[in-house]
Amino acid sequence: MSVVVAAVNIAVDDADTQNLLNLLTNPDVALCSVTPECGSIYLVQLQEAKNDKTGAGDTGSGWMMNKAKEGHKFYFNINTMEYAWERPETVVKDHSLLTREEIQKVVTAVTAEHDRELLFKSNEPIIVKLQARIRGYQAREAFNNRMNFMKTQLPAIVQIQAWYRGQRQHKKYRQRLGELKENEDSAIKIQAQVRMYLARQKYKERQKYYKANEPQIVKIQAAWRSNMARHDYMQLMHAENPPISVVRKFVHLLDQSDIDYTEEIDLQKLRQQVVTEIRSNQQLELDLDQMDIKIGLLVKNRITLQDVITHDRKLKNYKENTRGSVNKGLKALSKESRERLEAYQHLFYLLQTNPRYLAKLIFEMPQSRTTKFMESVILTLYNYASNQREEYLLLKLFKTALEEEISSKVDKMSDIVTGNPMVVKMIVGFNRNARGQGSLRELLNPLVKAVLEDKNLAINTNPIEVYKAWVNQMETQSGKASGLPYDATNEQALEHEEVRQRIDQSVQALRKATDLFLKHILGALDKIPYGMRYMAKVMRDALKKKFPDAPEKDVLKIVGNLIYYRYINSAIVAPDAFDIIDVTANKGLTTDQRRNLGSVAKILQFAASNKGFGGDSAHLASMNSYIREAHEKFKKYFKEACDVEEPDVVFNIDQYTDVTMVTKPVIFISIREIVDTHQLLLDHQDALAPDHSDLLHELLEDLGDTPDSDILLGDVDETSNKTQLEKSEITLTLSNKYEVPEGDQTDINNMVIRTKRMVVDVIRCQPGENLTQILNTPATDEQEEEHAALVKKRDKVDKRATDKEANLVRQQSVMSETRLALSTMKTKVKKNLHALVLAGVVSHKDHYQAIVNMIVQDIRNQRRYRQRRKQEMIRIRDTFQSLSTKRAFFEEQIDYYNRYVKTCLDNLRTKGKKNSQAF
Numbered sequence: 001m002s003v004v005v006a007a008v009n010i011a012v013d014d015a016d017t018q019n020l021l022n023l024l025t026n027p028d029v030a031l032c033s034v035t036p037e038c039g040s041i042y043l044v045q046l047q048e049a050k051n052d053k054t055g056a057g058d059t060g061s062g063w064m065m066n067k068a069k070e071g072h073k074f075y076f077n078i079n080t081m082e083y084a085w086e087r088p089e090t091v092v093k094d095h096s097l098l099t100r101e102e103i104q105k106v107v108t109a110v111t112a113e114h115d116r117e118l119l120f121k122s123n124e125p126i127i128v129k130l131q132a133r134i135r136g137y138q139a140r141e142a143f144n145n146r147m148n149f150m151k152t153q154l155p156a157i158v159q160i161q162a163w164y165r166g167q168r169q170h171k172k173y174r175q176r177l178g179e180l181k182e183n184e185d186s187a188i189k190i191q192a193q194v195r196m197y198l199a200r201q202k203y204k205e206r207q208k209y210y211k212a213n214e215p216q217i218v219k220i221q222a223a224w225r226s227n228m229a230r231h232d233y234m235q236l237m238h239a240e241n242p243p244i245s246v247v248r249k250f251v252h253l254l255d256q257s258d259i260d261y262t263e264e265i266d267l268q269k270l271r272q273q274v275v276t277e278i279r280s281n282q283q284l285e286l287d288l289d290q291m292d293i294k295i296g297l298l299v300k301n302r303i304t305l306q307d308v309i310t311h312d313r314k315l316k317n318y319k320e321n322t323r324g325s326v327n328k329g330l331k332a333l334s335k336e337s338r339e340r341l342e343a344y345q346h347l348f349y350l351l352q353t354n355p356r357y358l359a360k361l362i363f364e365m366p367q368s369r370t371t372k373f374m375e376s377v378i379l380t381l382y383n384y385a386s387n388q389r390e391e392y393l394l395l396k397l398f399k400t401a402l403e404e405e406i407s408s409k410v411d412k413m414s415d416i417v418t419g420n421p422m423v424v425k426m427i428v429g430f431n432r433n434a435r436g437q438g439s440l441r442e443l444l445n446p447l448v449k450a451v452l453e454d455k456n457l458a459i460n461t462n463p464i465e466v467y468k469a470w471v472n473q474m475e476t477q478s479g480k481a482s483g484l485p486y487d488a489t490n491e492q493a494l495e496h497e498e499v500r501q502r503i504d505q506s507v508q509a510l511r512k513a514t515d516l517f518l519k520h521i522l523g524a525l526d527k528i529p530y531g532m533r534y535m536a537k538v539m540r541d542a543l544k545k546k547f548p549d550a551p552e553k554d555v556l557k558i559v560g561n562l563i564y565y566r567y568i569n570s571a572i573v574a575p576d577a578f579d580i581i582d583v584t585a586n587k588g589l590t591t592d593q594r595r596n597l598g599s600v601a602k603i604l605q606f607a608a609s610n611k612g613f614g615g616d617s618a619h620l621a622s623m624n625s626y627i628r629e630a631h632e633k634f635k636k637y638f639k640e641a642c643d644v645e646e647p648d649v650v651f652n653i654d655q656y657t658d659v660t661m662v663t664k665p666v667i668f669i670s671i672r673e674i675v676d677t678h679q680l681l682l683d684h685q686d687a688l689a690p691d692h693s694d695l696l697h698e699l700l701e702d703l704g705d706t707p708d709s710d711i712l713l714g715d716v717d718e719t720s721n722k723t724q725l726e727k728s729e730i731t732l733t734l735s736n737k738y739e740v741p742e743g744d745q746t747d748i749n750n751m752v753i754r755t756k757r758m759v760v761d762v763i764r765c766q767p768g769e770n771l772t773q774i775l776n777t778p779a780t781d782e783q784e785e786e787h788a789a790l791v792k793k794r795d796k797v798d799k800r801a802t803d804k805e806a807n808l809v810r811q812q813s814v815m816s817e818t819r820l821a822l823s824t825m826k827t828k829v830k831k832n833l834h835a836l837v838l839a840g841v842v843s844h845k846d847h848y849q850a851i852v853n854m855i856v857q858d859i860r861n862q863r864r865y866r867q868r869r870k871q872e873m874i875r876i877r878d879t880f881q882s883l884s885t886k887r888a889f890f891e892e893q894i895d896y897y898n899r900y901v902k903t904c905l906d907n908l909r910t911k912g913k914k915n916s917q918a919f
Contacts, residue, residue: 029103033108034107045110267876275668398430398535406546452581565608669729761822
């Protein structure tokens, strides 16, 4: 035991917790209540006990005394390992050593403390609750005692506190007042310094705050400015009478910038490219069709191979020259030719803007020449509706011609369906082959491709064909004759269960495919071009006017014939012919694919015209209920298709638009077409304009009686091909010979335009609450200088736009008055406004708000025009890309025909060699 006790002392000195814990639990030392979790605490407490004991006596002798279980004392030296049961005289107790009893005392205390802590932890919620209740009781007791005291002594307490506070405050006040009176000057200086310091600190803190939050402040300011700008913009766009302060912020949008002119130049070039490409593709398509015919005649030995080779050389020339004609401007012509063309510019402007001449000319010509006239002259005159102005004018022409045809040529409504009305054919041809081709492709391409790519789709509702296919299949599979007659009537074929099942399967597939087409077409009304829908509206109104007693359903059938049968149906039946899908020259649609598409188109046509199956097609009578349901949907569709606004609203164009345009209208036309059109007008001028004072007669007199291409061509080299030169396209900048001269203020509408332009410059350079105040306030020198700088800036932009490379013709008649001095311009504005007041256009009571509203409308229209111009450029680029793709397909066909002709020549040479050898 003593040895273990000695070891414990050594472990304490060594601060060895683990060894100490092992020794304390040694059975030889017989210590009680040793807990392993308290090992580190045992060490600390034993070290403290040992340190406390060391100061009580001698140390270093190594002798310690321990008691045995029986109570006998045992002396042991830890250094020499000597021991004795009785204390020798030479033994000196070592106070630096702990005995077993002292160790047991420390262990018992530490363990007891540990057990107490565990007890507290296990009963902590109860202890906390007990303490809380005791404290709560004590606090309530103290509070109740205090409240009882306060209630009994409250008046005295309040009085004492009030008196004490008052005395103390009076004393402070008197002392402070005395100090301030004694040091008034110093106080003022100190106050000033303090205020300055506080203000400077506040300013620095605020500046520091701004710098620390600069990004957020910038965002807030930007949001505020944008909110104000948005508010002004909403007022401009939607307020009934926008204030002039708001209008002044946006009038700069009416200026034509370099970007506007650049876009106009790019757009003009794109239009020229598209028109040229359309004309070239049309001619190339005609020549390819002729090549098809010639090859067919060659196969039948109706023509010689030399005829085919000659035509093939013509096609090769097309491929070598990517355009069918060479573009040529006015500057490439002689002076006499240019003067002649200027007269034609006036003539074609009149024809373009007045649809009644061409509308009458269409019906004066033989029907055989109308299509060619339509493609070569009318569409050229309107640039194939390559911009909104020309589309607007072309629609006006179609409207006039269609109303004339229905009024004079149609005796009953069914004539439009059973016959082939000239104008209807022109309208459909234009919308399907020019502007509407992209829309038609977008509408039908996914539907047609779904049918073509479905390899399992095989629609055949012809009983005889189904019967023959079934018989052939049985005989092929069995290798034996079926015993059934190969030829059979519909009734005989339908007697077989297999035939009926196959037809039922085809009917189900047909209904599913048709329903897919129907839903997509009905849900894509916006894909139908506006021009087509407007013509449907014109047709409906014209029919109602001609046949007022006709039921609406009959009128809608005729409208449906235009929209579906003539415009959509053919593209479903022959998608390769209308560029709905992309095909190569040597790969077309299979018979099954054409039959599938034809079957779908037939059901849709029956639904559009409300026809059903009967007679020989009685086996398809189950489709009649579906057709009737679809017809009701089609009626609603056709009715909604006619619900469009007038072109004036859609395109925002009227008879004065040309005066305010950035550039004058331009067309691209060949010399031969100019001469032919002139000749047609001469031949039919009395029918077109019965009144000899009509403007058309005057313009034709200016040009002379006999059109001659030589005058336009000028001097031509003998080596030049005159026929080819006549096909050369030239650029005609159209102009109105009868435009109101500059300075003439007799026309009210023209005066309004000029006044608006001047008012824009006035309010831009001079602010004010209303137009009356601005006009009555003299302009300052700074405002005059600002206006002069504006005029110079505008001149520079115009100069860049009208240089040789830009080749734009700027409208100058409206702009000349804005070059006046600001004060002179204001005087002229006052004079014009007075005239407009007398004409009832504006009123001075509302400070001429009507003219301000007109300017606001111009700003709105300018914004829409710029947006539409960008959209038009995108659309024209897409159109040009489509035309280039189509031309690539034609060139692929040319290569295919070249290979065919080469093969024929090779075969002919081989045959010639064999004949020579045989000879």
